[in-house]
Amino acid sequence: MPFPHEIQSALLFDAPVHHLEAVMRGFVNIETARTGVGYNLVEAKPGVFYRLFGGGEVMVTLEYVAAPANPDVFRQPVESAITRIYCPDMANRLMRHTSHILINVSHGALSSTPEIDKMLDQIGYVRPGTTLAQFLRRIEVCTLLSRLAQDDAPASVVHWTQSNQLFPGEMFDALATGSVPGPLHIHPYLYGSGTAANGKALAGIRTFGAGHFIDREIRIEPSELPWSANFETILAFLRVATTQNGYVIPDGDTFGPEDGSLSYRVRHIAARDDDVALYELEPLLHREYGFQSDDYVPRERAFDDRSPPADLMPPAPGKRQELLDEWQAKRALAEGIGGRFEVRARNPQPSAPSPQPSGFGVRRVFGRKAG
Template sequence: MQFPNDVQAALLFDRRVDELERIVREFMRIEGMKSGAQFNVPEAKPGVFYRLFGGDELMITFEYLDHPANMEVFRPALSSAITGILCPDIRQRLTRSRSHVLINVSHGVLGNSPELTRLMATIGRPMEGASPPQFVRRLEVATLASRIVLDHAPAQAVHWTQSDQLVPGETFEAYAAAAAPSPLHIHPFLFGDASAGKVGIRTFGARHFVGGEIRIEPSTLPWAANYETILAFLRIALVKNGYVIPDGDTFGPEDGSLSYRVTHLSAEEGDVPIFVLKPLLHKAFGFVADDYVPRERVIDDRAPPLELMPEDDEAKMDLVNEWREKRALAEGLGGRFEVRAKGDGPMPPAPPPSGPPRGAGGRPVFGRKGL
């Protein structure tokens, strides 16, 4: 599901926690101050379970379980190298855990069981909360609730299930500070040969924002640099007037410091679609791919050299229309669209101008590099 209706956080403790009622009252007070939301409490078992409803149809539950969590749940997260980087002693922390608090945030009163999902699809009705703003709202509320729990009871670790990440309790505040999608929401599973200095990334969590995961094959670039580009790709897709970079196109900042090509792969059985990002240029690390087309080979896509265009008039018009549409998308979010000519020979001359010269400005640069 692209926008999972149920967002959950599990906070693990090495002691008993007796502050749940105070935590719930504090959450309702702070969330009320932040958003004006008012909550009813239709179900409560003092010190153990509280169900809240309100604030734009949000259903929020706080549950205290006075026993360790099921360690099998953490197996995928523990298999990720990033978990060990974030918390080298995570296994010892899990072993020391003696109780946990579960926080669940969803929209609507019907829940999100597989049976309900199938029923809603059958009758042609969307699931409640199935929009980007509502999904981000659930993430924000779950984050706030987790922070309040941590203020009252220091946790060994937080399991953020949306991205299947284990985060040390004492660093959760800093890790969750950025707006979604942030490192809390996008889990970078690393793969490749670290000893040879070639590490790639396959994300978990991007599907909830753009309908697919993101992969960067192992390269000599530091994985952290590639991860920053993954977050930039997501920000471009999610800002106002934003969009997912089209298949075969590239993107990078206005200063030309880096460039990545995007390839869309259809979902294989049991998986989701994949957006492959291929690094072409990263000046900070002296990286230049063999198929990178330099900026010196930019052509005017409004008046391209005739010898670079298809001979067929219909194909030529289709290409011009494609460029026009992509230029509109890029400029719609303050960027600039470029087309570059492949090869290393002399640049062909442009046709005679048919009107006054035109320019474009902006920060990100997008475009199909090469004809």
């Protein structure tokens, strides 16, 4: 669901650690200095457990366990291909850890459990803290605590449960200081096999974590493009959706950066009996890797959507106005995030018979211009 109530992390250590209270006090000092809003210590078992409340209705718990974590929790993420790419020896790290710290950040005093959530749903209660800004705040707090917990004793593994990913401890700090949403928050499950006609390997992506920021997960079908290039586009799509005045790019439209180096079409895939609703991104152009789909419409075919060629418009006045109004609304969305809206005709000859509205490629942006 969008904006999960709780954000959690688990830090696994190869030896016992004894700095939980220092982590708690360091966090309170930093937060008080940075925000001017302090935290109250609600519950404490020195060196083992602390519960804090404050900082804008934020509840924090820190727990040290002098034993290995439950291995069943890691079965799914350790088998993900991305885990093997990030850390080939992850399985060994999981087996050798001897203690762990659990960090939990939630909104308000009421915890989230399946039983409590079901009861609240039944009575129609809407939890507080269900805005993007409040969700980002929970991520910020959990990230800070997870970094502080490694200052004196670097973790071997960090389990970031919001995206159900396992990271080597030495990699976490770089991810934690990156943009949000970023690779820390979006798990790219890789799938597919075989090769394209040109011999390039095919790999697709199905995300976990994107639906916490927007209302659906994201898919890119197996493509000859490197998975990392497609993953960067997924993150760009999410940044457009979550930036100030941001929005999810409409079904059938395309987007790309100002330099025209790449272009992707967005499709809104309805839920089916065998799958949930998704946003699907279809690569059309990626100049860095020499990729261009037959469906790509060159930039030379763009025209002024405020004064479109008459031959390219629907013949019925009502339909023409409907299309112009749609373009105007989409232009306002793009310009609202500092972008630019662009329309292109698939047919390069304006004098050709009038195409249907679906013959237009509507371009959007990573924040600036059409792709």
